[in-house]
Amino acid sequence: MDVPEPVELLQRLIRVDTTNPPGNEAELVGYLDGILRDAGVSTTLVESAPGRVNLIARVPGRGAASPLLMQGHLDVVPVSDHGWTHPPFSGEIADGFVWGRGALDMKSGVVMMLVALLRTLSEGTQPPGDVVLALLADEEAGGDRGAKYLVENRPELFDGVKYAIGEFGGFTMEIAGRRFYPIQVAEKQICRIRATLRAPGGHGSLARPGGVTARLAEVLRRLDRRRLPVHVTPVVRTMIEAIAAELPAPAGRVARLLLRPALTGRMLAAAGEIGLTLAPMFSHTATPNIVSASGGAVNVRPTEAQIDLDGRLLPGFRPADLLAELTALLGDDVELDVFRYDPVEMEPNLELFDTLASVLREHDPSGTPVPLLMPASTDGRFFAQLGIQTYGFTPMTLPTSMAFSSLVHGVDERIPVEAVEFGTSCVTSLLTRFR
Numbered sequence: 001m002d003v004p005e006p007v008e009l010l011q012r013l014i015r016v017d018t019t020n021p022p023g024n025e026a027e028l029v030g031y032l033d034g035i036l037r038d039a040g041v042s043t044t045l046v047e048s049a050p051g052r053v054n055l056i057a058r059v060p061g062r063g064a065a066s067p068l069l070m071q072g073h074l075d076v077v078p079v080s081d082h083g084w085t086h087p088p089f090s091g092e093i094a095d096g097f098v099w100g101r102g103a104l105d106m107k108s109g110v111v112m113m114l115v116a117l118l119r120t121l122s123e124g125t126q127p128p129g130d131v132v133l134a135l136l137a138d139e140e141a142g143g144d145r146g147a148k149y150l151v152e153n154r155p156e157l158f159d160g161v162k163y164a165i166g167e168f169g170g171f172t173m174e175i176a177g178r179r180f181y182p183i184q185v186a187e188k189q190i191c192r193i194r195a196t197l198r199a200p201g202g203h204g205s206l207a208r209p210g211g212v213t214a215r216l217a218e219v220l221r222r223l224d225r226r227r228l229p230v231h232v233t234p235v236v237r238t239m240i241e242a243i244a245a246e247l248p249a250p251a252g253r254v255a256r257l258l259l260r261p262a263l264t265g266r267m268l269a270a271a272g273e274i275g276l277t278l279a280p281m282f283s284h285t286a287t288p289n290i291v292s293a294s295g296g297a298v299n300v301r302p303t304e305a306q307i308d309l310d311g312r313l314l315p316g317f318r319p320a321d322l323l324a325e326l327t328a329l330l331g332d333d334v335e336l337d338v339f340r341y342d343p344v345e346m347e348p349n350l351e352l353f354d355t356l357a358s359v360l361r362e363h364d365p366s367g368t369p370v371p372l373l374m375p376a377s378t379d380g381r382f383f384a385q386l387g388i389q390t391y392g393f394t395p396m397t398l399p400t401s402m403a404f405s406s407l408v409h410g411v412d413e414r415i416p417v418e419a420v421e422f423g424t425s426c427v428t429s430l431l432t433r434f435r
């Protein structure tokens with residue numbers, strides 16, 4: 001069997017434009033389906049809408065473990081900015097990196113999973129349990145044509161699965177000179193809220209102070225200046241304690257102060273860039289991303305303004321909790337309506353964490369794996385509805401200077417060439433030993 005080289009395969013995947021919208025994952029699925037069929041793997045293609053295809057393959061294990069799902073999405077976010085050093089769909093290799101949209105999020109992860117599976121088969125090793133590979137459409141636009149569709153319409157494809165690997169995790173994070181590998185074990189819940197403000201309107205020539213636009217400005221300023229209350233959730237406690245235990249004594253003590261809600265805000269503010277990364281793990285957030293107010297003409301004072309807030313709830317909380325905090329912050333004249341809520345009701349299950357951590361330690365003894373609460377959402381939330389625990393496990397050792405979070409969905413998205421092989425060999429190890 002011809003197992004593709006991970007880096008070459010990644011280049012090919014980047015060159016197939018799966019920008020979502022519209023996604024058009026069908027062409028890429030066709031290509032990957034060919035590779036799997038050539039390797040003797042039978043696949044199921046599920047078309048959720050024209051051009052929107054998901055691929056699922058189940059490789060039988062030897063029955064010593066429950067099936068493991070490897071789920072990765074094939075779509076990527078649009079390239080809105082110019083200024084790429086190398087064209088975003090070129091998949092070029094330069095300066096030790098593979099460049100292009102999807103290099104991190106998450107065509108590299110798809111490559112790791114697919115090549116790991118093919119390597120395992122070509123070595124004639126039967127994995128401990130079935131391995132289910134799901135290559136998914138539509139993650140970046142909400143998953144309605146991808147994971148959500150499959151969970152609602154084809155749940156039998158995931159029969160018996162308890163654990164999954166997916167995005168995000170296993171990439172390096174440097175804290176106080178130490179290297180950590182956060183592994184996502186939980187994620188925040190999407191809770192989108194429309195805030196409506198009202199005030200009397202009137203003729204634009206009557207320049208009265210106040211009015212709805214002034215109130216809008218106050219609300220936006222308050223959202224920018226104030227952080228919502230701190231909640232220390234069990235996953236974040238475990239994460240911070242694991243990090244603190246690895247840091248030299250003074251830094252470790254300082255890190256533990258993050259777990260005291262009265263001090264958390266100040267500690268985060270003092271921690272610079274890493275504080276900004278950690279902050280959303282300690283509170284709900286609501287970011288005003290669409291703002292509108294119009295009287296319909298420039299000489300009409302508007303009577304209404306709207307703000308669409310990208311709300312993210314910590315695990316274990318409900319929309320009412322966030323609404324109450326926002327009302328306390330903004331005042332009760334602001335009407336708040338939830339227009340999308342994607343609950344994640346499953347308690348994080350850490351049973352597979354130690355196995356994943358041991359794989360990472362073997363491949364990089366200098367790094368410490370720690371559990372991570374993901375401030376954003378992944379397809380993991382849909383699989384959780386089937387009782388499946390997803391772990392973020394697309395291992396990558398990244399240069400200290402590389403800011404993962406600014407490159408994902410950003411300009412010059414790229415991955416070190418060695419990281420692609422590193423992740424592939426970690427996932428291959430996992431396939432011989434998951435329990």
Ligand SMILES: [Zn+2]
Pocket residue numbers: 073105106139167
């Ligand atoms: Zn992604």
